[in-house]
Amino acid sequence: MLEWIKQPWPWYVAGPLIGLMVPALLLLGNKTFGISSSLRHVCASCIPAGIPFFKYDWKKEIWNLFFVAGILVGGIIAAQLLSNPEPVLVNSKLSQELATYGVTNYAGIVPADLFSWSELLTARGFIMIVVGGFLVGFGTRYAGGCTSGHAIMGLSNLQWPSLVATCCFMAGGFIMTNLILPYILKL
């Protein structure tokens, strides 16, 4: 059983489990599934700076901070107790392309060749770690949600604005990966 859990889970196991988070949170306490809001609550609680957007009772949303703290712990448990020692298996076309950028380490969940403390001070690492993070935080709040809030919760509730947002997430990702990222990775 444990051996089976330690292997990478196929999509038809993981997808439905992720989908079940939607009714689980609704039943546990009338909470709609969404994660990017946690970043806003951090702003509201730590650095509100008198901005109206952060002037609200963030304590009413504190469940969301418990939820993301849980995700962090879940990451620790999965890595420490349930980890698969094999490197991630990727499409050979991708590994060939990444090798040309010097990305050859497949041990971690993020490539250590791109995301590490020593890379942070290089132009490439700075764009990947700092600019990338900024775009995620700015974009999700501007869009009013992320993959969980819009693509999973919003679509589950058949909200067409969420479909628009999801299509834009994908469009942005395709543009970055295929048109811009090759230039960044070459740096």
Next chain:
Amino acid sequence: MSVQDIATSEMPFVAQKANTDFEVRSENAMCVNSSELDKPLFTNIKYALAGILFGIILVKAEVISWFRIQEMFRLQSFHMYGVIGSAVAVGIISVFLIKKFKVKSIDGEAINLEPKKFNKGQIYGGLTFGLGWAITGACPGPLFAQIGTGATVIVVTLLCAIGGTWVYGKFKDKLPH
């Protein structure tokens, strides 16, 4: 006076009256606590447990792997499409059943889902987030899970994401919506 007249004449009043804490909290947010109950702090432990489960799923399904995100946006693997597609299918069925049978939460509260209004932010913000997703290989949730797996430098990515959220809040009124 027709029904429509009443509706339009009532509109400014509603907009003014609606300036409550809930309205601010739900501004540009998909997930807002719509529960009216005031529960003690420790009851939030159940959401932490749900989060732990979710974090394990994210890691074990490799959906937080930078490599899987690269494959998805290069159309080199079905994995991510399968995960998101089946998650949405299960979500749609669950929400349908909850609405159809008027299922209540474990506290006995009626479950209500607020409809989402469209604004242009979903386009501009969505595109911006997509660019960031492809670079970092992570949405906000996976950032927490990636840090948990030991990729400590992602703490910087998370802080920058919080910074991005703050900058949005600061310039919100100047941005097209």
